[in-house]
Amino acid sequence: MSVTTGNTGGTRGPGRRLTGPGGPLAAVRTPRGAAGTALWAAVTLFVVLMLLVIVRLPWAGDLGMHAATVERLRHRLLDPGNPLVDENTPSPYYSPWTVFLGVLARLTGLSVWAVLRIGALFGLTLLVTGVWRYVRELTDRRSAPPLALLCLVLLWGSQVFNWSGFIGLNSLALTVAYPSALALGLAFHFWALLTRALKGEPAGWGVFLGLGALWAVILLCHQFTGVVATLGALGTLAGARAGRRAWLRLGTGILLGVLVLALWPYYDFFALFGAGGLEAIHRPLYQHLLTRFGLVLLGVAALGVRARRDPRDPLVVFFLLGVAVFAAGGLTGHYSWGRALPAVLVPAQLAAAVEVAGATRGALRNAGAALLAAALTFGAWAQAGVLGYAVGRHALPAPVAAKYRPPWTGYHWITPWVRYGDVVMAPVFPARQVPAYGAYTVAPGYPDFFLPDEAKRNAAVRTYFAAGSTRSAQLEVLRSYQVRWVVQRPSDGGLKPGDPGLRRVASGPAGQVLYAVVR
Known part of the structure; x- marks a missing residue:
């Protein structure tokens, strides 16, 4: 068998091993x-x-998705379920690498x-x-x-x-x-x-x-x-x-x-x-x-x-x-x-x-x-x-700082109250981050090919936040998906502040509020 590489004069020939001093x-x-x-x-x-x-x-971007994937594997290595919503579906994010990281998290407690x-x-x-x-x-x-x-x-x-x-x-x-x-x-x-x-x-x-x-x-x-x-x-x-x-x-x-x-x-x-x-x-x-x-x-x-x-x-x-x-x-x-x-x-x-x-x-x-x-x-x-x-x-010169785009701030501020496995109602952007802390969202923040009711879940979130939705329809969405928490800003829609169905718990960046659902 002949082998050619088509490279420059510095290219190795067939089977040639570079040697020399050392x-x-x-x-x-x-x-x-x-x-x-x-x-x-x-x-x-x-x-x-x-x-x-x-x-x-x-x-x-997708860091929250990968964090959620590792978190699910840490808790249920053999049957982790969907990484974003409370459903028992497979996910292509459960790869050999994330499984290894899940095992590492489980064994070390990190x-x-x-x-x-x-x-x-x-x-x-x-x-x-x-x-x-x-x-x-x-x-x-x-x-x-x-x-x-x-x-x-x-x-x-x-x-x-x-x-x-x-x-x-x-x-x-x-x-x-x-x-x-x-x-x-x-x-x-x-x-x-x-x-x-x-x-x-x-x-x-x-x-x-x-x-x-x-x-x-x-x-x-x-x-x-x-x-x-x-x-x-x-x-x-x-x-x-x-x-x-x-x-x-x-x-x-x-x-x-x-x-x-x-x-x-x-x-x-x-x-x-x-x-x-x-x-x-x-x-x-x-x-x-x-x-x-x-x-x-x-x-x-x-x-x-x-x-x-x-x-x-x-x-x-x-x-x-x-x-x-x-x-x-x-x-x-x-x-x-x-x-x-x-x-x-x-x-x-x-x-x-x-x-x-x-x-x-x-x-x-x-x-x-x-x-x-x-x-x-x-x-x-x-x-x-x-x-x-x-x-x-803060450490950048002004011309370089002008090119800097700040990363996302995260949702660590909800963790004193929201526990692993709790369901959170949130718009798309928070839904891409909240599962990283162990909670689920009503609809996935990313497209999910293996989730059969993805369209229904997306419609439920739209119903909750839509300006024309009735209060009874919004409460029905919260009950249907056993929602325990809501993350929203006044401009997002949803149940109005002061509604008896919600109890204000904490405030976050950019006017966001964490509400507990009153059952």
Whole structure:
């Protein structure tokens, strides 16, 4: 079997192991010289920044969902039920990773927030080491891994874009505790292991079985990142030109992965193929592409260079597959397919780093390095507001503070009264946070494919808060769902302040009030 990689002159050949003074570990040494020192310093600053962010754990987006998931698993590991509402339904959020965190919380007695910080630290470690390891399989240039890490977090655009599975610096700061961050770290390790397994003579059966199991774990932890991992694996296979023996072993690994997916007890993975109702949520993925991702065009140019050298280059094929899925989603109105966009961004960002690191010395190399340095600097400035998640807004200079967007404040203020398992009536925004503290809400704050009465629950919440609803209809909703508490502002609607059906208990931020339901 022949193997070609289509990389720069610094790329390893088939079966070649980098050696030199100090043995094989010399291959992972950091780059030398002023440029190398600057790269290493930048990566160190990135890691320190992320560690400070993990300590503060800013809350935005889906963090409450993941906290609620761990909380349910802590209390009922084998049969946790729905993480958001008081129903015994499965949930795709019960992944191998959240089950592990639930076990950790159960055994240690640590709070869910402490456990999520531990998970974030583990996910960050996997991401950094995974990038490093994968890039080392693409090239032997010592400056490539740190440069690739910087490209992945900074080479984006002028407009900050936050979404799980997207690792722009600001987005990563808000999602580092999510399963998507861990899944992407595993994906980089998966690509690295697959690349090495296909070099020269294919690896043994056990390696490919392990790769199949790892592929299944990634898909179970975060389904969209699992799609990205699969597209990257297809790119690797195209570049490797695998022979018959490799395909047989790979097929066995795939069968094991499918078996793991089929046997996962917490939810039916294959039922997700019929999930609907996600298109409107994902439509923004197709908007403002140039301002959000314009700097990635440098990586697209680098991919063009690689494509001329080898049309089956793994990064090129990875990129083209990502473009195909993303474009198909936009053209057909399946906007949830836009979650494959990292399969477009990641190979381009990696290509920019690998090409600049591997360019021969001279004017072209200097020009490419200068252009990439300028783009990274611009990208860093565009996301400078992320510093506030590490040190707080008060410590930021005014120009940086203007870019900072404060995280959510949370609902810790209700915990002296609201107990685990209590049902709370709340509008959509509080419903995305309240379950993190152990309570349930009447309707889930997020779409739930496995909840059969989701539409009925959403209608009940609308009835309670609607201006035209009668008092009797509102009280019937509270009785039907055994609601014990209500979180609302005067502008939300609902029963009026002073109504005998409610008793004011506590006040929260932005005029919110916690009421006990009088039975």
